[in-house]
Amino acid sequence: MANQRPLNIPFAYRALFLYFEPFSALGGSALLHFFPSLFLNTMSLTAQYAPDNQVIYDQLAATYVLFAFNEAVVLRLTNDIRVWRAILMGILLCDAIHLYGSWSALGSAVFWDPRAWRPEDWVNLGALWGQGFVRLAFLAGFGIQLDTTTKKSD
Template sequence: MSSPNFKLPTIYTLFFLIIEPISALVGAFYANFKPLQYLRLTHADSSPTTTSNIPLSTSVVLTQLANLYLLFAINEAVVLRSTSSLRVWRAVLIGLLIADAGHLYSVSSLGYGVYFKFWDWNEMMWGNVAFVYAGAAMRIAFLTGVGLDTEGGRDGAMKAEMKREMQAAMKKIG
């Protein structure tokens, strides 16, 4: 596992490179291989009663959703793990933060209570709302530099980025 040239606090390493990719894979598994359970946990009243009653269009959409969860996991577990560029980290996390907003919007038809009535949440809502809140908070913290001001943090990252850019420019010159 490649580590960034900037000092990545342990909480970011755990969340972005381990916990969140595993969570996305779990979502992909349920959307693709347990579609009836996925639909029931999302909204039981509108879910089909059996797997054979799942409309073909819904089945296709769930498989596409599973694929997007897989892409989400790859972006974090593979792309972020394989780069030492703060610029790439920021770009990926900005994209994921935008996706967080879209994910939260996707449950809006369940009513505004879905966003704060945690006592009514099932495991799907904990994943669709609370975990997304946590992910968005972690991304905002990273993007605003929280925890990156430690030794080798933000200043070190900027110096490392400048050094890589100078090395790339020097290679182009000669």
């Protein structure tokens, strides 16, 4: 049976997935919990914070903590490429839905035109698009060499 273990996950992937993204997710979680109106301003020009909806922000913050945990802890526990791909595919699906929400909130004219982006949009959309492309490259196997040696079953 062929072993599908990466020989070495490139530094760029490790830096992004094991350090930058978990740190960013924890920062987003703190922002959601402690400064939800600032978070909303980053996502939408028109959304208004309502204190009675704090539970929604806290639940989304919990999801960000889960992303941080999965990348910072679970990915460090294994070098099984299937686990890495499964976790990163799940986050990519979340990214796609997040991008759809941003498109819905900002409208096509802003969403598709970086010249119309506010600094907050560069943080939000730039990170989503950029990290999403890196995630796609990883899932496509770009730069990853697999150890495909065969094992004899005993």
